[in-house]
Amino acid sequence: MSDLKTSPNLQDPDGFYAELLAAHEGLTKAESDALNARLILLLANQIGEREKLSKALAAARDITPQGGAKS
Amino acid sequence: MSRIFERPLYPYERSPDQDAKAPVRHPVVVVGAGPVGLALAVDLALKDVPVLVLDDNDKVSHGSRAICFSKRTLEILDRLGCGQPLVEKGVTWNKGKVFFDERQVYEFNLLPEAGHRRPAFINLQQYHFEVGLLERLRELQAEGKPVEIRGRNRVTHVEKDASGARLTIETPDGPYDLEADWLIACDGAKSPVRSILGLDFHGRVFEDNFLIADVIMEAEFPTERWFWFDPPFNRGQSALLHKQPDGVWRIDLQLGWDIDREKEMREENVIPRLKAMLGEEAKFSLEWVSIYTFQCRRMERFAHGRVLFAGDSAHQVSPFGARGANSGIQDTDNLAWKLKLVLDGRAPESLIESYNRERVQAADENILNSTRSTDFITPKSEMSRIFRDAVLDLAESHAFARPLVNSGRLSVPAIHDASTLNTADALPGGPARTRPGAPAADAPSGNGWLLGKLGGGFTLLGVDAKVPEASEVKGVPLRGIALSAGEDASGALRERYLGTAKQAVYLLRPDQHVAGRWPSYDPSAIAAAIGTATGGTA
Numbered sequence: 095m096s097d098l099k100t101s102p103n104l105q106d107p108d109g110f111y112a113e114l115l116a117a118h119e120g121l122t123k124a125e126s127d128a129l130n131a132r133l134i135l136l137l138a139n140q141i142g143e144r145e146k147l148s149k150a151l152a153a154a155r156d157i158t159p160q161g162g163a164k165s
Numbered sequence: 166m167s168r169i170f171e172r173p174l175y176p177y178e179r180s181p182d183q184d185a186k187a188p189v190r191h192p193v194v195v196v197g198a199g200p201v202g203l204a205l206a207v208d209l210a211l212k213d214v215p216v217l218v219l220d221d222n223d224k225v226s227h228g229s230r231a232i233c234f235s236k237r238t239l240e241i242l243d244r245l246g247c248g249q250p251l252v253e254k255g256v257t258w259n260k261g262k263v264f265f266d267e268r269q270v271y272e273f274n275l276l277p278e279a280g281h282r283r284p285a286f287i288n289l290q291q292y293h294f295e296v297g298l299l300e301r302l303r304e305l306q307a308e309g310k311p312v313e314i315r316g317r318n319r320v321t322h323v324e325k326d327a328s329g330a331r332l333t334i335e336t337p338d339g340p341y342d343l344e345a346d347w348l349i350a351c352d353g354a355k356s357p358v359r360s361i362l363g364l365d366f367h368g369r370v371f372e373d374n375f376l377i378a379d380v381i382m383e384a385e386f387p388t389e390r391w392f393w394f395d396p397p398f399n400r401g402q403s404a405l406l407h408k409q410p411d412g413v414w415r416i417d418l419q420l421g422w423d424i425d426r427e428k429e430m431r432e433e434n435v436i437p438r439l440k441a442m443l444g445e446e447a448k449f450s451l452e453w454v455s456i457y458t459f460q461c462r463r464m465e466r467f468a469h470g471r472v473l474f475a476g477d478s479a480h481q482v483s484p485f486g487a488r489g490a491n492s493g494i495q496d497t498d499n500l501a502w503k504l505k506l507v508l509d510g511r512a513p514e515s516l517i518e519s520y521n522r523e524r525v526q527a528a529d530e531n532i533l534n535s536t537r538s539t540d541f542i543t544p545k546s547e548m549s550r551i552f553r554d555a556v557l558d559l560a561e562s563h564a565f566a567r568p569l570v571n572s573g574r575l576s577v578p579a580i581h582d583a584s585t586l587n588t589a590d591a592l593p594g595g596p597a598r599t600r601p602g603a604p605a606a607d608a609p610s611g612n613g614w615l616l617g618k619l620g621g622g623f624t625l626l627g628v629d630a631k632v633p634e635a636s637e638v639k640g641v642p643l644r645g646i647a648l649s650a651g652e653d654a655s656g657a658l659r660e661r662y663l664g665t666a667k668q669a670v671y672l673l674r675p676d677q678h679v680a681g682r683w684p685s686y687d688p689s690a691i692a693a694a695i696g697t698a699t700g701g702t703a
Contacts, residue, residue, distance in 0.1 A: 128555055
């Protein structure tokens, strides 16, 4: 089964986070939105598994704006 | 000289039915002489089922209508005996290009596989398509087949009951009544029969307008489908260019929702739009201009007692994907043999319910594909546009994004996996593409083609397996064809029918869909499968 990894899996989390922000530096909102969209598509292709992607979409949607997962 | 669509091809003639004391009863009455009604009439006539076609007009259709006819439609026309002249008349294409802004981002070949008689698509004006079918109908009439077409016979009233329907028909000589055992409404998206009976037609309206122009010009564009997202000549919108025979080009320009339709239709506004696309110096004349908005919807059921719906009267899709006329022709392919068996008393009337189920499944598939294409072409929100543009930007340099580009998922036939007419797959290692429910795949065979050998009845196809040449099961004739995979040097027959199996026996329905398959000929399994495929209790 393709379970979505939600436990820590990122190598060098601080470094990745900094790189993510750096990639957006100097971009307009529209350019940033476009970059995010391209990034999502690239990562989705990397994952490939349809079921895993559905779980990731559900997990992203299930976070309320105040924080914390919906019960 | 008048154009073909200006000439009455089936002018009104008074029928003896109009002078009969009591309404004359016909086994099958087809309403509408468009591509769907004509294909059904030809199919039934070939099967010696008496069929009467009524049309409110007396000419083939004019104007921007269906132009892309799919491989499966051409294969059906081959079975009907009129594929070749239409393919010769049509423009054959397999290749499509997608442009974004000023760049080409994607190119596709719809039929990258050899070993099929017919191409992925031909482009042909709908009026030529209808003329081809009409000529075939006249040919069959001359051979004494029981088919008749009555022009300027407009159905104004329908009453249905358990045994069929009673119709009132308006003619230049006034009205008359007819009765039908089976009434097939092939009368288009605005189906008068559907309205008269007060039947539903639900779905989704797309808030967009498209300018459709058929222009006559000498141009050097290649024979390909060209699709533009956000081109310089139609900013923020899409455009489509297609070649048709006789130097006619189909141009399709998205206009958006808030427009003045009447103003946009005026030649003084259309010409500059076309020049922006084709170049200032382009010389062309307009054959037809229209503006349309579309819907994706279907009737809940295509069978209402003995009144059946086929083609646009039953289901409507967006034009992206060429799934309108092509699915209508497949409706008739599915229906004709079932009507024949029921009328001959060889199958229970409940077989017609499988027409409803199988073609509703196909319509849902078409509507799903067509809706997804439309959502890609016309993003409905800011975020959907951001993703759409991201896909197009990535597609140019990254192959992975190309399958996401959706400028129309072009028509392919439905595979009826869940059909009650199927017998469970009994061929270990058999290829998925020819599993029960799938249409038979073409392959080279001798000097010809496999599909050309199948004919119009039930067929037993043996591949490296013996099958009897002719047999009969419960009054249903069964023709056998034995082929050897070794005879086809290309290997296509093996790949498409054996997979990893050593030998195979296929039972094919009259519409060439696979009803069942086994490793060898087993008369009792075949008899049971024919019972199942003709609507008997499984």
